[in-house]
Amino acid sequence: MVLSLVYIYIFIFLSFLDLLTTAVIFAHGNQWNLLWTDGQGYNFSTSFVDFWIFPVVRTSLAIGAAFGILRNPIQGPANCKKYEWLITFVSAVNLYYACIKLLVYSHDETFIAGPKLTWFWVLFAWSLIGSALFILQWRYGTIQSGESQQNASINTETSSSTDGLSDTAKDPDEKTFLELVSRATIGKMLSYSVPDWPLILVGTIFLVGASLGQIFLPLFVGKVITAIVQPEHQSNFVNIIIEMAGIAVAVAICSGCRAGCLMYYMQRLNIRIRNALFQSIVVQEIGFFDEVRTGDLTSRLTSDVTTMSDTIGLNFNIFLRNLIKAIGVCIFMFALSWRLSVVTFLGLPLIFMVSKVYGSYYKKTQKVVQDRFAKANEVAQDVCSSMQTVRSFANESGEISEYKQRLFDVLKIQIKQAMSYTVYVWCTKEFLLVFTLWYGGQLLLLDKISSQGFISFILYQEELGECFSEIGDVYTGMMQALGAAEKVFELIERKPKLGIDDGTENPKQIQGHISFKNVSFSYPSRPDQTVLENVSFEVNPGEVVALVGPSGGGKSSCVKLLQRFYEPTAGSVCLDGIDVSSYEHQRLHELVSLVGQEPVLYARSVRENIVYGLDSDQYSEESILHASKLANAHDFIMSLCDKYNTETGEKGTQLSGGQKQRVAIARALVRNPRVLLLDEATSALDTESEYLVQEALEHSKSHRTVLLIAHRLSTVERADRIIVIVKGKVEETGSHVELMEKQGTYYNLVYR
Numbered sequence: 188m189v190l191s192l193v194y195i196y197i198f199i200f201l202s203f204l205d206l207l208t209t210a211v212i213f214a215h216g217n218q219w220n221l222l223w224t225d226g227q228g229y230n231f232s233t234s235f236v237d238f239w240i241f242p243v244v245r246t247s248l249a250i251g252a253a254f255g256i257l258r259n260p261i262q263g264p265a266n267c268k269k270y271e272w273l274i275t276f277v278s279a280v281n282l283y284y285a286c287i288k289l290l291v292y293s294h295d296e297t298f299i300a301g302p303k304l305t306w307f308w309v310l311f312a313w314s315l316i317g318s319a320l321f322i323l324q325w326r327y328g329t330i331q332s333g334e335s336q337q338n339a340s341i342n343t344e345t346s347s348s349t350d351g352l353s354d355t356a357k358d359p360d361e362k363t364f365l366e367l368v369s370r371a372t373i374g375k376m377l378s379y380s381v382p383d384w385p386l387i388l389v390g391t392i393f394l395v396g397a398s399l400g401q402i403f404l405p406l407f408v409g410k411v412i413t414a415i416v417q418p419e420h421q422s423n424f425v426n427i428i429i430e431m432a433g434i435a436v437a438v439a440i441c442s443g444c445r446a447g448c449l450m451y452y453m454q455r456l457n458i459r460i461r462n463a464l465f466q467s468i469v470v471q472e473i474g475f476f477d478e479v480r481t482g483d484l485t486s487r488l489t490s491d492v493t494t495m496s497d498t499i500g501l502n503f504n505i506f507l508r509n510l511i512k513a514i515g516v517c518i519f520m521f522a523l524s525w526r527l528s529v530v531t532f533l534g535l536p537l538i539f540m541v542s543k544v545y546g547s548y549y550k551k552t553q554k555v556v557q558d559r560f561a562k563a564n565e566v567a568q569d570v571c572s573s574m575q576t577v578r579s580f581a582n583e584s585g586e587i588s589e590y591k592q593r594l595f596d597v598l599k600i601q602i603k604q605a606m607s608y609t610v611y612v613w614c615t616k617e618f619l620l621v622f623t624l625w626y627g628g629q630l631l632l633l634d635k636i637s638s639q640g641f642i643s644f645i646l647y648q649e650e651l652g653e654c655f656s657e658i659g660d661v662y663t664g665m666m667q668a669l670g671a672a673e674k675v676f677e678l679i680e681r682k683p684k685l686g687i688d689d690g691t692e693n694p695k696q697i698q699g700h701i702s703f704k705n706v707s708f709s710y711p712s713r714p715d716q717t718v719l720e721n722v723s724f725e726v727n728p729g730e731v732v733a734l735v736g737p738s739g740g741g742k743s744s745c746v747k748l749l750q751r752f753y754e755p756t757a758g759s760v761c762l763d764g765i766d767v768s769s770y771e772h773q774r775l776h777e778l779v780s781l782v783g784q785e786p787v788l789y790a791r792s793v794r795e796n797i798v799y800g801l802d803s804d805q806y807s808e809e810s811i812l813h814a815s816k817l818a819n820a821h822d823f824i825m826s827l828c829d830k831y832n833t834e835t836g837e838k839g840t841q842l843s844g845g846q847k848q849r850v851a852i853a854r855a856l857v858r859n860p861r862v863l864l865l866d867e868a869t870s871a872l873d874t875e876s877e878y879l880v881q882e883a884l885e886h887s888k889s890h891r892t893v894l895l896i897a898h899r900l901s902t903v904e905r906a907d908r909i910i911v912i913v914k915g916k917v918e919e920t921g922s923h924v925e926l927m928e929k930q931g932t933y934y935n936l937v938y939r
């Protein structure tokens with residue numbers, strides 16, 4: 188309330204100051220008698236009286252606003268804010284009116300020579316200053332008092348209500364430019380550009396050179412055209428062309444060097460950010476990948492990085508180039524004709540306004556276009572990834588018409604966009620030019636501009652329009668880049684909840700003793716669902732232990748904990764008595780190897796898949812052959828076209844399920860791990876192959892602990908010991924014979 192009152196007082200004070208200043212200017216200039224032009228009545232081209240209109244309108248609006256806020260201190264400021272358009276409109280009319288008066292007076296020789304000129308300038312200047320102050324006081328007065336009232340009312344509410352939407356959770360599209368900049372995103376982007384400062388510097392020097400050169404070109408074009416059409420200037424033609432050619436060559440050289448330097452910088456920046464992002468992604472904890480979609484990560488790595496790195500480089504280039512050009516062009520325009528320049532600057536805000544309306548309409552429709560395109564892409568993606576299903580249901584034409592329909596939905600919006608663009612071009616492109624031509628023609632007749640100057644002016648005006656429009660595009664591009672950058676930096680700076688650099692233990696050799704001590708566990712993505720509850724068991728060195736139990740009981744989760752993919756919520760998982768979290772990441776995975784349920788092969792050769800993750804000094808040709816033979820993979824690999832060099836295709840699709848499993852077993856064995864984890868590792872093998880693999884593992888078992896998960900009885904009954912896990916708890920432990928005699932859960936599982 189108090190703050191509102193302060194703002195109201197400031198409001199009224201500034202408005203009266205506005206009136207007073209105008210009155211003082213009139214009084215001091217002894218211009219009261221000029222109100223009606225020395226008693227001859229009002230005359231637009233000589234009278235000053237209309238300069239009173241605007242202070243009076245401003246003061247009336249300010250008093251109205253003050254009363255409004257006084258009557259309703261909570262809603263008042265917000266209501267005033269609704270009328271911001273009126274304030275902008277009044278100020279704009281004031282500006283236009285003052286400038287038109289300026290142009291009219293400037294044609295009156297007696298006025299220019301007379302005593303009224305000084306007072307006109309003072310009134311003109313105050314008219315503009317008063318308008319600017321009025322906009323500022325309205326904008327900040329109503330916003331600040333509104334915010335303070337809102338804060339006060341929020342503080343007094345007993346239940347604090349927030350919408351629960353953290354700032355980072357907001358869509359970048361919804362954020363303002365300042366919001367994005369204030370997150371220091373630009374600073375971070377620039378910090379990644381620091382190593383390229385020599386490139387940027389050289390590029391900028393060429394950019395400045397090219398821009399300065401380009402500023403002179405319209406001037407020369409004007410001279411050339413004048414030399415062509417006016418016979419008295421024809422002797423200059425060749426000289427002008429030579430000078431112009433010199434400038435054009437210099438501009439071309441500078442532009443080329445600028446483009447090369449800045450493009451190379453953009454590419455280096457792109458690679459640098461991509462590397463940083465990928466480095467950050469691969470060290471994130473496994474739980475992170477459970478929650479984040481792969482598509483989101485790849486889109487960060489591809490489109491977001493490209494958007495931010497290209498846009499920062501490109502926009503820096505475009506912005507600086509156009510800024511230099513715009514300043515130079517303005518100087519030339521005012522030098523050629525200040526009157527035409529005033530006309531241009533009166534026309535530009537109108538064009539900006541139309542552009543703004545068009546811009547926000549385009550942005551709104553573009554969102555719909557993107558959504559509809561995404562829907563069309565869903566169809567394409569689904570079809571491409573499941574072509575066999577489409578073919579087997581003979582639904583090709585159905586999918587084609589579905590895709591066509593979704594693209595047609597996009598087209599419907601794009602038709603509206605095209606129509607609005609047509610109207611936008613009508614409104615912005617030619618009106619200003621026509622008016623400039625008309626007014627320039629008058630000035631030409633009055634001999635206030637030369638024909639060459641007039642031609643150059645028109646060219647400069649076009650150039651200025653292009654500069655502003657490109658600067659406007661930079662703003663849009665920057666918004667996109669900042670939005671993309673924010674997402675990218677969020678990921679680059681993310682600290683993994685389970686770091687891979689936490690452990691320090693690096694024993695040369697271990698016995699291979701596994702122990703789970705009172706382990707409870709929930710997946711981070713489902714913290715409310717207990718997957719393991721107080722699980723305790725031990726596996727002795729050299730022992731083969733099978734985990735069995737109904738599906739979803741928690742067997743694979745035990746294996747994941749032993750690999751330290753996740754941390755238990757309670758208890759500890761130890762290897763030779765040391766918690767697995769204390770081992771060095773690299774060492775732990777040398778000692779413990781896993782063959783998972785669905786082994787993943789990479790789009791590389793069989794050999795590269797087997798030695799995946801090993802340095803060249805960690806394996807030999809013999810060790811690859813030995814591991815492949817143990818995994819019963821050697822014979823089928825030798826029958827492939829390129830033997831060990833055969834490509835396996837994306838995710839190993841060029842191999843059968845059983846072949847993939849055998850390559851995966853060889854990959855685990857080539858490391859000669861002390862602990863081997865087999866999670867349904869032989870499920871896709873035929874009985875014969877499985878028997879051979881089991882035999883091989885049996886032979887190597889003396890120096891290796893094996894923890895296996897299997898559903899097949901033939902696999903399980905060979906184990907030294909069986910642990911039955913049901914609903915996250917250990918129900919039974921013993922050998923096959925012992926558990927069968929017990930006739931408990933295991934017995935039932937076997938018979939079912």
Ligand SMILES: Nc1ncnc2c1ncn2[C@@H]1O[C@H](COP(=O)(O)OP(=O)(O)OP(=O)(O)O)[C@@H](O)[C@H]1O
Pocket residue numbers: 477710712713718736737738739740741742743744745
């Ligand atoms: N990444 C995950 N995020 C959340 N929950 C999971 C995840 N992986 C498994 N679960 C859940 O944890 C529980 C135990 O799963 P787990 O894979 O350990 O069972 P399992 O005994 O190995 O089953 P199966 O024999 O079918 O492989 C299941 O309810 C499963 O839905």
